[in-house]
Amino acid sequence: MFVLIVGAGKVGLNVARSLSNLGHEFVVIEQRRSRFRLLEAELEDHLQFGDGTEMWVLERAGIGRADLVVAVTGDDEDNIVIAQLAKLEYRVAKVVARVNNPRNQQTFDLLDVDATICATTLMISMIQHELPTHQFVPLLAMHRENLELVEIEVTEDSPAAYLLIDDMRLPSGVFVAAILRDGATLAARGGEELRPGDQLLCLLAPDKEKALISSLLPSRRPEDVQAETSIDSSDE
Amino acid sequence: MYVIIAGCGRVGSTMATQLAAEGHDIVVIDEDPGAFTLLDDDFPGQRLVGQAIDWDILREAGIEGADAFAAATDGDNTNIVCALIAARAFEVPCSVARVYDPRRAAVFARHGVRTVCPTDEAQVMMIDAVLECPAAHREG
Numbered sequence: 001m002f003v004l005i006v007g008a009g010k011v012g013l014n015v016a017r018s019l020s021n022l023g024h025e026f027v028v029i030e031q032r033r034s035r036f037r038l039l040e041a042e043l044e045d046h047l048q049f050g051d052g053t054e055m056w057v058l059e060r061a062g063i064g065r066a067d068l069v070v071a072v073t074g075d076d077e078d079n080i081v082i083a084q085l086a087k088l089e090y091r092v093a094k095v096v097a098r099v100n101n102p103r104n105q106q107t108f109d110l111l112d113v114d115a116t117i118c119a120t121t122l123m124i125s126m127i128q129h130e131l132p133t134h135q136f137v138p139l140l141a142m143h144r145e146n147l148e149l150v151e152i153e154v155t156e157d158s159p160a161a162y163l164l165i166d167d168m169r170l171p172s173g174v175f176v177a178a179i180l181r182d183g184a185t186l187a188a189r190g191g192e193e194l195r196p197g198d199q200l201l202c203l204l205a206p207d208k209e210k211a212l213i214s215s216l217l218p219s220r221r222p223e224d225v226q227a228e229t230s231i232d233s234s235d236e
Numbered sequence: 237m238y239v240i241i242a243g244c245g246r247v248g249s250t251m252a253t254q255l256a257a258e259g260h261d262i263v264v265i266d267e268d269p270g271a272f273t274l275l276d277d278d279f280p281g282q283r284l285v286g287q288a289i290d291w292d293i294l295r296e297a298g299i300e301g302a303d304a305f306a307a308a309t310d311g312d313n314t315n316i317v318c319a320l321i322a323a324r325a326f327e328v329p330c331s332v333a334r335v336y337d338p339r340r341a342a343v344f345a346r347h348g349v350r351t352v353c354p355t356d357e358a359q360v361m362m363i364d365a366v367l368e369c370p371a372a373h374r375e376g
Contacts, residue, residue: 053313055339077289077313081340084316089343101288107317110325 001025004066004092006052006082007073010014011098015070016043027061027128031073053081055089063090072098076107085111109143128229135217136225141206148206149177155199159234166190171211174204175177240265240297240328242318243309247334249274251306256281263297266309288318294326304330312337319349356357 001024006013008030017028028043029052030036038047050057051136052073063085065068066189071082079097086092097103099118108116121141128137129151140149154160160168165176176188180199186192188200204212210222217225237260243249244266250276256262262281265288266272272283283374286293288309299305305322312335319333331352338375341353366372 053340054337055343075313077311077317080317081313083345084320084347085340088347103292106291106325107289107321111320 001065002062002206003027003068003070004058004063005029005070005072006058006078007098008035008043008047009072009074011072012070013039013043015072016046020046024149024231028032029057029061031034039132053078053085055085056100058082058085058090063092066090066092068092068094068096070096074100076100076104080104080111080113082106083108083163084111087112104124105143112144114144125229135220136213137229138209139201142198147203148209150202150209150212151180151199152202152212152216154194154196155201155217156196157219158196160194160216163194164190164196168194169215170202171204171208171215173208174212177203224228237261237303238298238301239263239304239306240294240299240302240322242266242305242307242315244268244271244274244283245308247308248306248308251308252281253279263366265293265297271338276278287337289314289321291321291325294318296323299326302326302328304328305332307333312340314342316344316349319351320344323348 001023003016003019003026005026012028016026016028026046028047029050030047030053032226048061052058069086071079073079075137076099079212083095083097086095094114096115097113099108099116102118103123105116105118106160122126122207124141125137128134129139135153136146137151139151142148177194178188178201180201202212209226213222213225223233239255239260239262241252241262241264244264248264252262252264256279263284264281265286267287269285279327284297288307299322305319305328307319309315315333315335319331322328323331332352335351335353336355338353338356341351345351
C-alpha cells in the first residue's frame, strides 16, 4: 500500500515509522524547515519539503497513486483542505485526518472526511473513564460508521441490576460488548448476572444515547447525564 | 442585504465600509481585535472577535439569516473552510472565498464555493499593462 502523510510532527513521524515497520511504501510532507532538517537523516527520500496544501507538492509526492492520505498537521484548516483535495481532486480511496481542536470536529464531519482522530477528545474520554464519578462516558466515536462506544454504569437502583444480560431490556440497536467489573473485563454473555458497580461497554448509534441512559439510569434526565461528559472546548 | 465578512484586512475592511455605505447590514469577524482599526469609528456595522471557522461565532454573527458570506482572511485554507461551512452547513445563498492559489481556487470553485483569485486577476492585468507599452506593437 502507498500512504501519503502530510505533517511530520510527532503523530506523522510515528505513523511513518509504523508503516515502515509494516513494510508499506510511504512519503511524508513537512513544511517547517527545521523539522524537515531534523528528520531528513532518518526518513531519507521518504521525506519531502513543502506545503502539503499546495497541489504541486501533493502531486510531486505521488498523491495520484496514493491508497491512503493521512492529514496530520497541527492546523485544522490545512487538514480539512488536504482531505478535500485528496477526495475531490485525486479520488484517493481513504483519507484519515487529525482534529486538533474538538470544536472543528463538526466541520470534518460536514465535509465527509472518512476517519478523524482527535487526541483531545480521546484524552478527555479516557480521563472520565478513570474518574469514578461518571455514570456515562462516550469513549470512542466512529463518525462515518455512525457508531460509538460508550461506558455506562449499572447503579444500585438500575432496572438492570441483578438481571441476566439476556433478561435486561435495552433499546433496539444497542449492544453490550463487555462488562468491566473489579478491574477485570468479562465477555457479555447472556447468562452473566449484572451487579451494581458494573460498567457496561456498549456499541450504539449516537442517536440512541438518550434511550440507553433512560433505560439504565431512569432516575436521571438523559440531557443532564450527557451534559456532564460533553466536551467544553471553548479554548485550546 | 445581510452580509458577513470574515477577515478585517485591507480587502475585508474596504468591502465592509463600502457595502455599509450602500445601506447593507454588515458583520465583520476577525480573531485580532486590533484589526478593526482599519474600520472608521462611525462604521455602522457590527465587529465580532473570533475565528470564522467556529460555528458558534458564525451563529453569533447571524449566519442563519445571512444573504451572503465573504471570506477574506489572510489564509487561503481558512477562507476555503469557512466559505464551505457557510455554504454547506448554513446554506448561505452566496458564499465567496478569496484564494490566492489559482489551482485551489479552481478546485473549490467546482465544489460549491465561489472563489475570487487575486493572483489570476493580477496576472491578466499585468500582461495587459505590459502589452500597452508602445514597444509591444512592434514586430518581434
